[in-house]
Amino acid sequence: MESLNYWPLLIILIIAWIVPLVLSWFEITKVPSVIVEIMMGVIIGPFVLNIVWDIPILAFLAETGFLFLIFLAGLEIDVDKILASFPKGKIRRVDLLKNSLLLALFIYFGSLFLSLPFAWLISQFIEVDIVFFALLLPTVALSITAPILKADGEMTRKFGQIMLMEGAIATVMSIIIISVYSGVLKNGFQVELLLFSIIFIAFTVVYILGKKLSKQRRIQTLLYRLEHAASQIRVRGTVALLLLFVVIAHLINTELAMGAFFAGILMSLFVHKERSALLFKLDGMSYGFFIPIFFIMVGVNLNLSALTQFQESIPFVITLLLGFFITQIIPALIMVKVFGLKKALAGGMLLSARMGIAIATAQIGLSLGVIDSAANAGIVIASILASLIAPVGYRFFKDEKEAYYDIYILGGSKTSLLLAERLKMHDISCLSIIQRRDLVPDYDRKNLQFKYVDNITEEVVNSLGLRVADLVIILTESKILNLEITKFIKFKLKHSNIITRRQSADRELLEHSTDIKFIDGDEVMASHVESMIVTPDAISSLSSSFENYRVEEIRITQKELHKKMVKEIAFPPSGSLVIQRRAGEIFIPHGDTKLLLGDFMTVIGNHNALSDFREILDVKD
Helix, strand or coil: CCCCCCEEEEEEEEHHHHHHHHHHCCCCHHHCHHHHHHHHHHHHCCCCCCCCCCHHHHHHHHHHHHHHHHHHHHCCHHHHHHHHHHCCCCCHHHHHHHCHHHHHHHHHHHHHHHHHHHHEEEEEEEECCCCHHHHHHHCCCCCHHHHHHHHHHCCHHHHHHHHHHHHHHHHHHHHHHHHHHHHHHHHCCCCHHHHHHHHHHHHHHHHHHHHHHHHHHHHHHHHHHHHHHHHCCCHHHHHHHHHHHHHHHHHHHHHHHHHHHHHHHHHCCCCCCCCCHHHHHHHHHHHHHHHHHHHHHHHHHCCHHHHHHHHHHHHHHHHHHHHHHHHHHHHHHHHHHHEEEEEEHHHHHHHHHHHHHHHHHHHHHHHHCCCHHHHHHHHHHHHHHHHHHHHHHHHHHHHHCCCCCEEEEEEHHHHHHHHHHHHHHCCEEEEECCCCCCHHHHHCCCCCCEEEEECCHHHHHHCCCCCCCCCCEEEEHHHHHHHHHHHHHHHHCCCCEEEECCCHHHHHHHHCCCEEECCHHHHHHHHHHHHHHHHHHHHHHHHHCCCCCEEEEEEECCCCHEEEHHCCCCCCCCCEEEEEEECEEEECCCCCCCEECEEEEEEEEEHHHHHHHHHHHCCCC
């Protein structure tokens, strides 16, 4: 057996290790590490230093890295949240702005619509197939956007979900439409073109089968027992699922990325949406090994000989580059009302990155004869430039700080103060508008964000510049003022994301909207009195310590605690472990319960106890 040459792989892994260290050391935040990795790949590749080549083993690892990247992007899609947020009945404009999937679809189809005039403009420079270029322009480099969003912690947030879904929609739709179009050009319309629908059938079958198996108690027990043993059963099953859909995509002769993405979405339906031990392992395996190899090999494989034709193609390249950005930025401006102008521009910039699919599409066009080698070189150059410019532009706009809050609490009262304090515990950005001067010292002492006004008027509310996603909580001590503010926000500002107190005059509001949520004071009081009767000791203890005791969820990141039992750890006596959550399963911890890295522990205690819990369970940055 011929021995493998590990020298190129060693060089690649050293670069993958050094790049993030150097960027962090010099605090270079504007340039994403993936772009630097691609550039380093160019340097070590055959066109510069010529110390790394595209040998079969590296090609295999790079392709596997790409598939893992697309798989993890699909895994981050929160399907349950998307389905739950779908509007019931007729879709209104406000529903479009609230729903991540609808926003992503709007951006994609807006980009597809704008690509037609740009494709016509490109045809003025060279003779091209307008339909082909109209399909090329909306493609998105999910391989660029996903790691950047992950590095910024945006993956699970609304903004990141929209970016991921738009990228995924553009990727899948581009693969399907271009595959069908190329097939029609080559052989005319044939039934075989519809084979890609098999992947949807496989998705449904595996989902139904997985649901049935996951409900079997014996299967659950086996998975739990083998999850952290040498077998790593969940990791093996996940990789097998990924490869199953990749093989299906290969058999039906479509892009393997399509299979990887569907496998990721399917897996997201079975794992808890919070970080689980399984996701930690997948991240470690993917971002720690396979994915960096992919990006560095992208640089190694870049054909710099295309630059020799650059001067001849400057007008074409500039037009194509403008098309990449304009067809994404203009539709992305719909997010202005949700995230503000700068973040909407940042999103449009990031979606303008082009890499794998755009270059692959160019290769398809070249093989079909709809573009020549000069146009192919121009597409490659424009894609490289877009992939370099887009992340830098994203960083430029996103790093601009805006005074933006997720929640606004109107009315300075004891309830408002306690609510603001609890929201701060959950790291939710909140601004209180208070009109009681005597509460100002309390807000200052607890370091809460607030704004003092003499009176909460329509002008004050209007000055907040409410966005569609903002939640407004109205808790003034005046029933009349509560009603007036609620009516102003609902009917004048056309904003429905409101929580307010219920009162007799609310019938008018209820007839016009079901979006507003009401707090029924009588119901809350009755529930509290019921608790005092049914569980008097518990409610008395909580009431007497209401100011001091809090509940918090902490993720275990201390390596020393891995596989330790609860009774082996000196937890603070003024607090208690309440719930242990692992991969979607809930446990009540006791002395013999084992703790694992990635577990989420719900704890209760006073301020000092919670600090102790965080110090014991969580690694400080």
